[in-house]
Amino acid sequence: MSDVIRFFGGQYIYGVGGDFAANLIAALSVNEHGEGIQINPSSNEMHAGFSACAQAEVDGMGFCLTTYMVGSLPCTSAAALAVTEGLPVVFISGAPAESEVNQVAIHHTIHPNASWKAEYDNALEAFSALGMRVERLQGQRVEGHPNLAGQRFYQIVSEAYKNKQPVFIEVPRDQVFAKTQPIKLPSTLDDICCGSNILAGTELIVDNILDKLAQAKAPMLYLGDRLKHNEKLKHLIISFADKFNIPYATTWFAKGLFDEYAPLCLGAYNGIFTQTTGREYIEQQVDYVIDIATSIFPQDSNIAFGTGTHKIERFDNKTLLKGGSLLEKDLIAIFERLMEQNISPFEFTAPSQRGLTALSLQLESNELARGDDDIDFNNLAQTLNDLQAQDASTYVYLPEVGNSYFASYSLKVRQSILGRSWLTNPWYGAMGTALPYARVVAQRIKSQQIAERAVVIIGDGGFHFQLNELIHFLKDKSDVTIVYMRNNVFHLGKSGDGAIYHCNDSEFDVHSLVKAYQGDSKTCTSVGEFKAYFKACSQQTGISLIEVPAKPIEARQSNELKLLNLYIKSQNGQAEAVKAWQALTQ
Template sequence: MRGSIGSMLLDRLRHCGVSRIYGVPGDYNLEFLELIERTPGIRFIGTCNELNAAYAADGDARLSGVGAVLVTYGVGDLSALSAVAGACAEGVPLVVISGMPPLHAVQSRALVHHTLADGDFDNVMTCYQQFTAACTRLHPASARVETDRVLDRMHTEKRPVYIQFPSDICYVETDIPTLAPAMPVSDPALLVRAAGRLAERIARSRQPVVLVDGMVRQYGLNDQVERFCQHFNIPYAALSTARTQLAETGSLWLGQYGGAASAPDVAAYVHGADCVIGLGVRFVDSTSGYFSQRIAPGAMVDVQPFSMTCDGENIQGIRAQDLLDAVMQDRTPVTPPVRNPWRAQQETAPAVASAQGGGWTQAIFWQRVEQFLRPHDVVLADNGSSMVAMLHAHLPAGCSLLVQPVWAAIGYSLPAALGACLATPHRRHVLFIGDGSFQMTAQELSTLLRHKCAITVFLINNGGYTIERMILGPQATYNDIANWDYAALPTAMGGDAGPLCLRVQDRAELEAALDQAAANQGLTFMEVGFTPMDAPAGMAAMGQAVRRYDYGIDTPDLP
């Protein structure tokens, strides 16, 4: 079969599962955009800027499996790069396509716009090579081979890839053989060896535990890991990067693990375990309570996507999913079930305070918001108060929590919500974002309205960067921001979409607003006001940990 290079690229993207491409038009990608307009099964979603486009593709990919971004060379590339780096840090597969100047301009080193006007067309590629699994510049003679190579790397490593697409080759013809991406296969002998080592460790353990990290989402291991834990009756805990990837109910669910930031019963169980099966675990500062994890010496069995380290032996050439399957074959449960410590806490926890009377605080707000959430909601929370609160929340069954604790870019969640809404329009979406984070990417609220996304947005207005105030400068002006009329913005950005705009300053207003939000079928935007130092439980301790690690001081202010 023959077709154009542009058609070949779109065909390959559809084979990978891409049905939406986010981005911004530019003079070097317009012909490719024309082709997208005429291609069934794939559509272009225009965003307000390239940074937001890549965030939206990230949010889409976390639910659909893969995301795609289209930018124009130079200015668009570098605008998107921070979000692409975030996807790399968090293991999110994205395809970034850059419409670049024509090959004749590249080959003649022409001094064209969107470059440094020095004839160098390699500097942008050099930037992207630091934050992607693979990069390429398409040429007619090798376009198909190079496209397949980089998409295979994305499929295997679950990280972003980058394709430069010269503007003058979109309709150059090439061969387009059918291709389906395939994962590497495990070495049979090494798989048997690894499964035996893991089974032996489980059999001789007194207190095993499974720690789940982002690898489970990346490689779609959710159901398989649950079966593994149930087969051996091994309790499991999730790092913040893997919340909601496994069922958060039942006797085997311990809770979220983050070192000293964990619930006491969760920390006690993990720290007392003599066999810790880590599934893709990386102890990052923000996921480990600032390196306060305490794993018993020799207890860790480190399972990564294509390797396992157990008792000092590293075995390569095996897939994690094959290992889990192999170790369950013909092996019976050997570990007794455990009591769920979170369930015990819930049974003895005081009832949520009534909305009638008492002070207005974030503690009251977050307790009440937990009751607002429904099973199977998609919940997004931005870095700061919102993420801290949601990582400590008990989420209903089937919820998906989208957070970015490793790259931790404020503003991520709003454009990511666009991608999530378009990826799963049949689910209800709820976004929690602070005022400082919102101001980073506020433009994409207009795109949510343009596409008539059904989402409830809680804007936490506490007058600036509360998470930074908890670290240093609680009264400092550098943590202040302009106080926008937030609740008026949705109408200004997309009044024809009929957004429901609400303001909440106390408990009674919150109750009324939640009732309206629950009944609304479109976009609900709720501005919720608090004082600058009001924060969810855990933020003060986190600020103290950050302060000690970053600055080596205990006091909240420098002398």
């Protein structure tokens, strides 16, 4: 198991200990000879799963280890996230010994006391219900027959890697130290697949693209989130764009994969919700689109929430390259062939850097963040963009689902050495991921000694939900800046004033909490204060927290959220909202 995990790039496993996992922990952990894998403890099993998801985002594969049932079942939330985001995460659980599986109920099992039958497969069935591949490894069935548990472990992990989907594996505790038939691992990761692209028609596709490029004056590449685990294809696409001077934009879900400061990058496009300077060029000048590795099925939040304002979604002169083979080898073959072609570079001049005001389409505009302005969601992104523009170090943003998530789409991000400079959970597959994700990012930044900074943007609702993970920042001696947007309520989706929406109390002292974790913190109310302290945080070690007293009113919302709320109101038939929406979109 250790050999297989290392073969797929796993240097760490995130987990929580337990009795049925004790043998696994002993077998996998680094021994006195330096052999094995580092097992990083988490504050709970769900956070271990979330950290494994972040590991998959950053490293290409993620690994989580828990005990039987009481440990593995809390990971189903993280597993749902991995299914939704297409993350190859291997959830490993200890399990009862094969000799213990009988009609006697034992601890950890889900077993009503009036039942005639002991259920041992509840966890397998729960993960299977999420659409995952699940299996409990088996030992030797008959004396003299081979034990194939090692081979099966490799086959299941390789399936996660190839299909970019999570898997769940239970390991009976009496099998951990049992002898198994040895396996010979492939030479490279490329060798686990069927070799090269097996889909025919590459020449026809390339010829079609060449014909359309010959007739185009302003072509564009539109890049999707299926690229996020394929560094070779990402490099090929950017090389193609640079060689022939073709600009590119990403979907919302692919934000952070590329350097938005690059001359050819038009930012993340999502119809009317786009707040970047590239929007006008995309909607008014582009005459041919090559759509690469976007989702096969339309996703509402990726195509402007189904508002009908996403011009690329409805663009007629478009070539769709979705990627149908394992590890997108068909797309790699296409771009390798395109790079060999004699194409005249196109003329392209990046759109002028006008402020966001011209693109806010008559809503209350995001003005440039002045030093004496109150800091809030409406100018948070612009403030951080100003800071990033002045700082050669890259900020790796980790926004939590909620107002922080929507406001983060106006962030202009640099390329990170980690491959992702904006890392979140855009499908809301699970809440409470920002700090477990940030832990992994901060660990990688520290281990690689790179000039980057993990920056969490989070409301008080999300912060309270996961702040127990801060203990591991202290233990790991990791550096993080937390922008704590405090309004004391679950604001996104709030539909009343009931107690259920009030996630905080005005008497809560976040500074005392941060001090307990040996961190530094400050309350900032103005843009000037925020910028000054944020710069100081970037030079500090450990945990730095900036408390921003946010006001849960429409005037303080980000443009993206204002637009979404207006659209929802218009869909609900509110007359003024219908009129305002029509004015924006017609």
